[in-house]
Amino acid sequence: MEWVITALLSLWLVLSALCTIFMKNPVHVILAFLSVILAMAGIFLQLGAELLAGLQLIIYAVAIVVFYVLVITVIPWEKVKRFEGIYKQELFWGAPFFLISFLLMSYMVLKGKFVQPLNVISGDNVRDVGKNLFTSYLFPFEVASVILLVAMIGAILLGRKEE
Secondary structure, rough: OOHHEEEHHHHHHHHHHHHHOOOOOOHHHHHHHHHHHHHHHHHHOOOOHHHHHHHHHHHHHHHHHHHHHHHHHHHHHHHHOOOOOOHHHHHOOOOOHHHHHHHHHHHHHHHHOOOOOOOOOOOOOHHHHHHHHHOOHHHHHHHHHHHHHHHHHHHHHOOOOOO
């Protein structure tokens, strides 16, 4: 029965992530992103990581979604409407990076060396999460930070007034 829940949550997560990428209306994108966050929190809950599920909901669902809503209200939509359609040059440059990233992640998952499980379990769950976050998972944490920084810079560039 546990695999059915995992499969449903995973399907929900993948479909929501695809909607986040391919939807054109920014409000729908935010709702799909919120759905991704909820599906990820459900996966964390199913794995027994209640603290991570709570942090996922508090940090992403509240702080970042509010940030994106604020950005959407500030962006002049006349500028965005000019750029609708498929970005052929971005697709040309992005496809090789996507393919290489997918192949590298597939290799790491198949080899089983992506995450080293820790056998040390102490009574302080918050300390263990903090220690793992800034040691074992430092690279994904920094990648997420860079992605959010690039999104913020893009929103500022879109929202600035032309002289």
